[in-house]
Amino acid sequence: MEYPHQPVLVHEVVKFLVSVPEGIYVDGTVGSGGHSVAVGKSLHGKGRLICLDRDPEAVRLSGKRLAFLGNNVCVKKANYADLDKVLKDIGLKEVDGVLLDLGMSSYQLEKSGRGFSFSRNEPLDMRMDPDEELTARDLVNNLSTRELERLLRDYGEEKKARIIVRAIIAARSEKPIDTSSQLAALTKSVLPPSRRPGALHPATQTFQALRIAVNKELENIQIFLKKVPLLMAKGGRLVVLSYHSLEGRLIKKAMIDWERGCTCPPDFPVCACGKAPSFRRVFKKGLKPGPVEIGKNPRARSAILRVAERI
Numbered sequence: 001m002e003y004p005h006q007p008v009l010v011h012e013v014v015k016f017l018v019s020v021p022e023g024i025y026v027d028g029t030v031g032s033g034g035h036s037v038a039v040g041k042s043l044h045g046k047g048r049l050i051c052l053d054r055d056p057e058a059v060r061l062s063g064k065r066l067a068f069l070g071n072n073v074c075v076k077k078a079n080y081a082d083l084d085k086v087l088k089d090i091g092l093k094e095v096d097g098v099l100l101d102l103g104m105s106s107y108q109l110e111k112s113g114r115g116f117s118f119s120r121n122e123p124l125d126m127r128m129d130p131d132e133e134l135t136a137r138d139l140v141n142n143l144s145t146r147e148l149e150r151l152l153r154d155y156g157e158e159k160k161a162r163i164i165v166r167a168i169i170a171a172r173s174e175k176p177i178d179t180s181s182q183l184a185a186l187t188k189s190v191l192p193p194s195r196r197p198g199a200l201h202p203a204t205q206t207f208q209a210l211r212i213a214v215n216k217e218l219e220n221i222q223i224f225l226k227k228v229p230l231l232m233a234k235g236g237r238l239v240v241l242s243y244h245s246l247e248g249r250l251i252k253k254a255m256i257d258w259e260r261g262c263t264c265p266p267d268f269p270v271c272a273c274g275k276a277p278s279f280r281r282v283f284k285k286g287l288k289p290g291p292v293e294i295g296k297n298p299r300a301r302s303a304i305l306r307v308a309e310r311i
């Protein structure tokens, strides 16, 4: 394995995802295949795994790692928001479980050379799919002050957006901001690092915001959530790991809506929408990794696992 990603809550993911070992499962964010290897090992007989990632390097790495599953695995470069088309192409109508482990992989952060990390000096790219056109460099150097401020607020939940954007605009009027180090240094120059133990690097939220915007992460989650109920067999489970409140909120809201069914205003005497519940949440409160896992894998610190079962 060239760059292993330590999978978060791997035992729980397998336990909740694999309801029947002969079933068909989708890993929509295969990364370097950490979760998929564990899922694959728990399958028997006709059990099948369909793995997607929009990053061709992830497809290459995980493809090698999952080769032990032979014809029972299919690893494809695809966006999970296109899951309906992917399944149609393979000739499948529905599957027995879908896993999403959102965000970026350790490979992307530490080895891809695409500027995901504020601690590395790399071109400011941040595309998970290099076939897409828009890069973080384009956004940082071309958006207006207002657009940049909105981006940092909406996608980074950055309270100091105005100060950071003022510094970006001043810096780019001298020369373009081309690298992750330039942007990290710029942010640090106007937001001195906090001395609080465990405080984040001052550029954390700026980098998060750009990554989300470049990869249209929230839009993809929303498209996926609209499609997935129609693609899952009864009893199948949707298992999602999220790492920040923006994506977590979308997942939680969708699962609550599916469970509730009816969308009529609460003051309607009888239901007029006729919407029936389509999922039940397997547990109401998101599950978090314990201190031992967090100690071994810092990425687990902000993870929340949510599971909903198709009914």
Ligand SMILES: C[S@@+](CC[C@H](N)C(=O)[O-])C[C@H]1O[C@@H](n2cnc3c(N)ncnc32)[C@H](O)[C@@H]1O
Pocket: 005, 006, 007, 008, 028, 029, 030, 031, 032, 033, 034, 035, 036, 052, 053, 054, 055, 058, 078, 079, 080, 081, 101, 102, 103, 104, 105, 106, 128, 220
């Ligand atoms: C946290 S990593 C997954 C790690 C994986 N579970 C493992 O154990 O190795 C997230 C992966 O999702 C991919 N990804 C993000 N958004 C995607 C999308 N819309 N469609 C497909 N893959 C996506 C990223 O390229 C990245 O490789």
